[in-house]
Amino acid sequence: MAKATKVRGAGELADAAAEGNLVIELDDLRGFVEIAEHRSIQAAARRRGRSRATYVRLLARLERVFEVDALLERAPGQRHGLLTPSGAELLRRARAVLRTWDEWRVATRDALAGRRGALRIGALPGSFDLIAEALTDLRAAHPSLVLRVAEYDDEHLVEAIRDGEVDLGFGTVERVPPGLAAIELGELSWAVILPRAQATGLGAVVRLAELAGVPLVMLRSGPVREHIERSFAEYPGGPLAFDAAFEVGATPRIVELVARGFGPAIVSRFRLAFLPRQVVVRPLLDGPAPVRAAVLHRRGAPLSAEAQELLAASRRRFAELSAPLDRDAPGRKTTKPPRP
Secondary structure, three states, X not given: OOOOEEEEOOOOOOOOOOOOOEEEEHHHHHHHHHHHHHOOHHHHHHHHOOOHHHHHHHHHHHHHHOOOOOOEEOOOOOOOOEEOHHHHHHHHHHHHHXXXXXXXXXXXXXXXXXXXXXXXXXXXXXXXXXXXXHHHHHHHHOOOOXXXXXXXXXXHHHHHHHOOOOOEEEEEEOOOOOOEEEEEEEEEOEEEEEEHHHHHHOOOOEOHHHHOOOOEEEXXXXXXXXXXXXXXXXXXXXXXXXXXXXXXXXXXXXXXXXHOOOOOEEEEHHHHHHOOOOEEEEEEOOOOOOEEEEEEEEOOOOOOHHHHHHHHHHXXXXXXXXXXXXXXXXXXXXXXXXXX
């Protein structure tokens, strides 16, 4: 007799009527998605702080429930596995179920709580300079508005928006994550910044090949780092040596290390508005393709009047800060620093 299967959510969605039923919880589906995304039981367990045996049992239980031979296959001696066709189909369906549940949970919580009178903002560390002045103006215009602002890395920013912890998330995006919507601010082209003492080592305009093998100040991880590293690997004339000698966690720290003389860095033109005097700029002629700056929010979630006001101010600020700057020219353009 075939075993009945039921997916159980946070409430009582379990089918426990018949002896021998196998129960699946939403956490089981989340665990499988983690295994599939990491292509490794060990990596998924390490990320969640659980034992490898827990995930091995989870995978075996899912295979029994859905009556498949294998969801993940790994060749002997290989650290990472590959999803079988059944595993790929389960991944697609699990993501859809989890996305629907998360959207329903957040929307229901907000509906039951009513209007909170707070605006929750998330930003990548390098994006906060964009909104600092706009947030100050917003608070002045709406003294009773409660603002909540937090910095996140890329992955956790998306999670915070999905979980309803953040109403608007400011960052960069290559593709819009499932369940979210993006309001594009514009493209970010690239430039090279370097210590003034090293300015004579590069010409007035820099090609990427001139940075091959040069020790660079670079973000430790994230889409921007991947974008830059890929441009070295896929250079039209052949792969270039990429030397991320000094790795940091946020763009403002990149500027700080360059100012202290550690070496050059590749940054977006947005960052040029916040450079100290001891840092100079060189246009990058053939650098990475521009990335898109965007504001993410939950798809279908209404935006308050204050949120829309902040978006409009951020668009204006982005247009101002991303304009080309020449830090070496007399009478160069300057911008106001963020207000304290």
